[in-house]
Amino acid sequence: MSSSFPRSPSPVLLNIGGKKYATTIDTLTQREPDSMIAAMFSGRHTVSRDSETGTIFVDRDGKHFRHILNWLRDGVIPMLKDSEYQELLREAEYYQLLGLVDHINTNLNKKKDEDGSEPELTRTEIIKCIQSERVKFRGVNLSGLNLSKLDLSFVDFSYARIQNTNFSNANLWKARFGDAEAEGSIFQDANLRECELSGANLRGVVLDRANLQSANLQDACLIKCSFCEADLRSAHLQSAKLTDANLKGANLEGANLKGAKLNGTNLQGANLQRAYLRDVDLRDTQLEGARLGGANLLGAIR
Template sequence: MEGREEMQGAVGLRCTWDIPPPAGTQAKWVRLNVGGTVFLTTRQTLCREQKSFLCRLCQGEELQSDRDETGAYLIDRDPTYFGPILNFLRHGKLVLDKDMAEEGILEEAEFYNIGPLIRIIKDRMEEKDYTVTQVPPKHVYRVLQCQEEELTQMVSTMSDGWRFEQLVNIGSSYNYGNEDQTEFLCVVSKELYNSPNGLSSEPSHKAK
């Protein structure tokens, strides 16, 4: 079943259902035991998306779902993420608590086969990924002190995005064995991009 999607500002995304629920599903209550939490809703709500697992379940199709002692259908899924899915079927709007991961909702929506909700979440995730890629990278600089004989090895072994920027002779020298050793300051840099959760990735320990 297709649904129309529209933006609802900060409160989430809404899907208006084009096709009414099947006849004979009005005002018939259904109990669902999802991961130990009981939800009470109607067949009308569960059949908003007619191809979904929930619609097939309450229509009596053979889906091998047991019932608990109260007659509620037993579903071995996370009840935390089931609440937003059930509310989406009730009023066509996706609203998430700040601690809820969209990936978790997507996984449950795919399990229950709720097509309009799957498309909404994927669109939101793609929009966030696009926004992250538009943020300019941050430049991190490090200053490493080394001896003259260590320069070639240090520069050649730099990896994980670190780049040589500048070499400064600090002018100090000392005798090491029978040879004079000069010390340098080596400036290296790296670009850090924001991750999807808004935090910059940590630089690798290889250039410490």
């Protein structure tokens, strides 16, 4: 059964991932009226109730929802462990409770970049920005931020300073990182498909299991990067500096590595079928177990 919510002192019964809560419409809508949770119970939308009990089910982890209710009631949350703050942060972001997100972030240790300066934007401000269209962070300092699990597709980070920034599990499809300073950042399990990374400084970056299909990494500094089991099919790696990079088990099928620097590169077990390796120096490259069927090795030095 679906219904809207006129204002009433009657309790609202919630089932959050199997945990039961009772509250009021005022509690859910007044402290953060622009949030998603306020919109759900504002009367502007219809939600599904259990036909017998009148309970509204929300398919989220109910463990920390009591903290969310206490925030909406009183504007406070208790001191928590960092891991619990991170769990609560995910729920606050889902419900778009930006005031709570800010409050949590003030209780977490903020990272600083190598010169000790603070990033110019917070995670919360970035979430606000990506809700609008055509987001650009060109030349902005975002070093040390935790941007994991965010949808950052199409965002322009060209020339930005993003050293030691956490992008793990983020959606960065078609994002632009041209000439960005991203040394030491983490892109583990991120979606970087069709990304523009040409000329970027990615020295020491972790890209394990990342999806880099058709990404443009031409002229990028990839020295000592970790690409273990990354998907680099049809990636553009012309003249990229891959010295001492770890591409063990990576899928480079159809990738273009013309002019790439592969000194000390680990390509053990990598899939290099139909890759373009013409005139590449492979003498110091670890190729044990690599698949080279159909690769263009004309002029390659081995």
